[in-house]
Amino acid sequence: MAKNIRPLSRQELLSPAVTDVDAFTALRYIRHRETVPALPELEDKGNPQLPGFESALLDLYHALWSPEPQVKDQVPPDRQYWQTLLGQAMATSAYQETHGYTSLKEFESVIGTISMAETVLTLVPEKDKKQLQKTTAAQQEANQMQEQSDQAQANADTLQQLTDTAQDAAASGNHPGMSAQEAQARANQLSQQATQAKADAQAAQELAQESALQAEIAAEELLGKPGSEQAEQKLRELTGIGIQALKKTQAKVEELSETIEAWGLEPAELSQQPIPEALALLERMRKNEHMRKFAALLGRVRRIATKKAKNKIAGEGARMTRTETGRDIKRAQRSELVALTSSHLRYPALTRWAHGELRLVSQQTKQKLGHGPVIVCEDGSGSMDGAKQQWAKAVTLSLATYAKLQKRTFAWILFDARVQKQKTFQGGSVSPKNMLDIVEAQAGGGTDFEKPLRAAMELVKTQGLKKADIVFITDGECAVSASFLKEFLAVKAGLDVNIITVLCDVASATAETVKKFSTTVEKASGFTAEEAENKIIKYL
Known part of the structure; x- marks a missing residue:
């Protein structure tokens, strides 16, 4: 586990998210965050430049790992820049190609998240980063003002309820321990307090609205007024950033996939060890001088060896089907595939998949004796x-x-x-x-x-x-x-x-x-x- 990681709850990550990421995916990401040092290191690097970068990393992981991620239609002003950048990127063919490599694949999704985040940090202009700081500060003030307004309104509502109760008691004569004059005086006093609280709540609401307007203005200064030439230009600029980040990410993930394929590795083998160790192993494989020169031929030879071995096995005995558990979706039972596509059953099915408990179909061959080493x-x-x-x-x-x-x-x-x-x-x-x-x-x-x-x-x-x-x-x-x-x-x-x-x-x-x-x-x-x-x- 990486050292000195600031604890983050799912809600802290989910609240600023601009995608429809759910609690299950957030939990998966948190577990990766605890074991892959590059993720919290990216947070430390990214937060001073792009506030809320922890949540942006979650959005990236969700966009790469989940089968059908979506970007939200409405987000607070301080998240609109990231919403626009990610939304435009996900609307491109480059995203579809990259997503084909990463969907439901842990190693590819994590390495893709890291690669894309690093590239985005490099490509976002410094002037945008400064304006984002301003927008974030304005949004934080707006949030604080809204909290004060909500509290003031709650106080006003409470005092109004007390006033109504006191006036009813004074009118009905139901005021034990108090004279009629005292009861009326108490009701009048509460009425004055309620009137003042209502005025305070109104003033707080106006301040909150003004602060929210300032946050919107700050976001508009960054992204441009909707429909304006500035907005169109910024949209093209953010789309370009997204495409460049995706292309670099796709190249990185393709390289990873080619290494896995060239070395004849299986995802199940890699999943048996922590992701940093597995990625370090793959990096050593990728950089191996001999195999880098010979990778293409090695991959073809190994594929033919794989085909030949499977063909020999297929022809050497009766096949027996039995049930086992694991994470290989290609061998998932039909009932599990149905569960993964059902909105009601998807969460428990994904939980089983995450724990390696998905019900799989396994076919084994009764091999004839005689195969030596x-x-x-x-x-x-x-x-x-x-x-x-x-x-x-x-x-x-x-x-x-x-x-x-x-x-x-x-x-x-x-x-x-x-x-x-x-x-x-x-x-x-x-x-x-x-x-x-x-x-x-x-x-x-x-x-x-x-x-x-x-x-x-x-x-x-x-x-x-x-x-x-x-x-x-x-x-x-x-x-x-x-x-x-x-x-x-x-x-x-x-x-x-x-x-x-x-x-x-x-x-x-x-x-x-x-x-x-x-x-x-x-x-x-x-x-x-x-x-x-x-x-x-x-x-x-």
């Missing part, structure tokens, strides 16, 4: 630097996705002259952080094929990973001894192991050694995503 031996030696390493990482992550979708154990061995790193993920339980760790792992020394191959076979023997598929990714620049080769081939046959070598022949490479121990050798040169399916995945 996928073990990747990745050559990280110095000769693999550059494009070869990029290919190695892309293939490794694609195979991790493939194993994960099939719930097959995935093992990864990074080697150079020795085994540098080795990890095993039972049942394909590879998290986004695991994938990033694999990509960022480097070696860079000499090359020894025997050590990683021994390590792979040891995994097969000690962890019961029989019928394994070992994918050996290298440029082939190494030799193995005759004694090792004889021993290895015997173990390979005994354990029913399949070895597919991916030869990264972007520059120098040789298949002479790997042919001796591989079931098949495929060259990476000229690989397309489609060829990856035929040349690698078909063997698994």
Whole structure:
């Protein structure tokens, strides 16, 4: 949780809001505000420039997250600038495109809120910010005067009620403990006080109206008189600010979505950790030098691996449907979809969604036995630097996705002259952080094929990973001894192991050694995503 956050109630946020944001969405935003430091930091930065910025952030979150947000028709003068800016922005095609990326998506909505708020703060002219301060001060005075007027009117109404009661008592003779003269005197005194209170209330109301008029004038100075050329010019100006902010936000959200897609991540995986940590992880993924160069190809390869894995699963047994709970609206039961679109049922349905308790349809396949693990031996030696390493990482992550979708154990061995790193993920339980760790792992020394191959076979023997598929990714620049080769081939046959070598022949490479121990050798040169399916995945 971020430190030193000023507590805000839902009502404090909802009252100045210019959208139809409800209490449920406000509560969701408050929870994000408590865990995403960038939000309260933006409040501190924005409030001196655009008063009421806390509520503006809520409006932005609602506009991006909620399926059908609307801007209010009537708002106080000090909120009219923000109402106009946001309303004009939401009326553009740029908003519709951005909203398509963010609707009901937590990470995209939060990052979009932050991005758009930062851009708006940058683009709003300084003269507007100064006039907004004036308008806000005028509105605060008008609010204070209205409160005083309401209090004065309440006092006048109370005194009038007391006067009416006293006069009735004096007229009816029902005044215990008082003479008729005393009762009448008391009624006259109250009448005078009520008359004065009524005059005071009238005066307070006039002051309140004058203050409200000054707030309207201040807003009009900022936005222009309705129908005037100044108003039309300001409308165009605010529309431009909104469109620029949306375009930057769309680019940011698209970048985030592309990173999620390229790395084959699922929203459910990311939602298992706090948003700041998830966003930090995605930022590391986005900035990864190797994957930035190879992202497009990686995304295509992983999509084909995903399709192939799902096709294999689909054809390997009877499908069983069962009910589970979660937040994946695409798999929500029909009754839940109906509830989400019903004004009476939407709040509890969204509550279930927020808590991961939405009723989902789950289809599972009774898979046939015989699927072994996928073990990747990745050559990280110095000769693999550059494009070869990029290919190695892309293939490794694609195979991790493939194993994960099939719930097959995935093992990864990074080697150079020795085994540098080795990890095993039972049942394909590879998290986004695991994938990033694999990509960022480097070696860079000499090359020894025997050590990683021994390590792979040891995994097969000690962890019961029989019928394994070992994918050996290298440029082939190494030799193995005759004694090792004889021993290895015997173990390979005994354990029913399949070895597919991916030869990264972007520059120098040789298949002479790997042919001796591989079931098949495929060259990476000229690989397309489609060829990856035929040349690698078909063997698994």
